[in-house]
Amino acid sequence: MLTLQSYLTLSAIIFSIGITGIVINRKNIIIVMMCTELLLISVNFNFIAFSHFLQDLSGQVFVFFILTVAAAEAAIGLAILVALYRNKKSISVGELNKLRN
């Protein structure tokens, strides 16, 4: 029998993987975007687990909205990425260094 605690632990692990991936990744912006999706997925996991154990539907409704917003966010992010690639011919995180003093 799975308890609420195990769901929350899994979601916290996914969240940490997402944050770690963003922090240590130096090569590719697409990997950063995958990591932000991981963060949102861990939040969804939290909401669904709470919703199940509280017997309350509103958490699951929230998840649908998060999914929709995440899709819009990914679309905007990829559009910015395409514009960036056209200008710089590179999608490496390390080369985002034009704006410095």
Place this chain on the structure above:
Amino acid sequence: MTFHIIGSILPEVTIAIAICVVILVNSLIRSVSAAFIHSMILFFLSVALFLSFVSLEIPNSNIFNGHYVIDSFGTNLKIIALIASILVHLASLKSKNNIKNEIFLIQLFATLGVLILCSAHNLLTVYLGLETLTLSMYGMVASNRNSIEATESAMKFFILGAIASAIFLYGLSIVYGVTGTLSLELIKESNLLDGLEMRIAVAFIACGVIFKFGAFPFHSWVPDSYQGSNTTAAIYISSVPKIGAFALISRLFLDSLNVMSEFWSILILSAGLLSIIIGNLIALMQINLRRMLAYSAIGHIGFVLLSFSIVNDGGISASMTYLLMYILMTISAFALIESISSEDHQHIELSDLKGLNNSHPLIAFMLLFCMFSMVGIPPFIGFYAKWIVLSELVNNGMLWFAIVGIIMSVIAAYYYLRVVWFMYFEKTDQPIENKGMMNTHSITSIFVSVMLLLIGLYPNPIIDYTRIIISSFLLID
């Protein structure tokens, strides 16, 4: 019943209709002139402003099953946000043909997001309003899509924003798990305890709020996006979204999580104090004018947060007063920078200001007003803003924070007055070329700059206004 509900959200409905109309006109009519689009947007914004004045009469009510609340606090913030959007729109009407219409459309979306945030009374509505605002801000920063700087700053802003909103959401999910409800009203009524899990949730939510304000630990998007984007976007993201962030912090922390106020006031206090220190110190080293203004904005927001963390009537109304005066100052500063920059010369550096007094005496004089106001020299409004915040800090026994604030304001005077020095006392061989002076843009920028002095001479209406709004908001509790 349905009519009554629609009647309470008429400002939002007007903005939504404006968005649809602008999209249709822009895509269906080929040869539509930019001036027509601008006047249409201004018309809809003014109608929304008028309707929010009308809806001040509506008694406090919860609509959409408590997802949305109509109260005088929210409606007054909407009025402020709409006035700020109108000023921003007028101030960015400089080059009629070159700026694409899309950016004004995106600004309408962002304004809609701010209006939703002002009235949201459920975690779901709060999240949706916040994301409407944030997603449009990404688009605004990236709108100059052929420039390397703009796309790079948009990418950095996007990554940071995605992380911040995910952390914010994680906090919301913990609040939901602990209280079992998404409604802010029920969260307030539930018997919360100041436990570890709620502390984690509040800290996570604070990350999202601080990111929206652009304060210290999450400030790095501010200078990049102010410098990289064009001035039209910079005027907007430096002014209107801060009102949405203020609504967010008041509704979430002040209203529904008031039980935790001892904990979150420490978080907000440290973020505010560090932003004042870091923002002003880094601004000393900047040579790009917009990047310097971005770091000074971080410092100003620090004062707003520092005063908010007092958590009483006087402190929060001082915080709101500072916010309003900061918004006037930032609109004036960016509008004046816009008037001396051109399409191929977007990155104004401090040395470009040399001899501005000889080539453009009026702009130089107005920029002098603006810089004096940001330093806090009486009788400009910046003085009253700082004075109110500092006197509230002293009255509430936070003398040391007030002293840090004063020291940092003195240090800040160096880089503001350096701008004045360059304009008045340095000579140059290549003055900035003259532009047509009498258009909507320059009239607005001069109007706002003169307001800095006029409101500074007679600041009581704004101070009384914020005091009334905040005390009515705190009385509802």
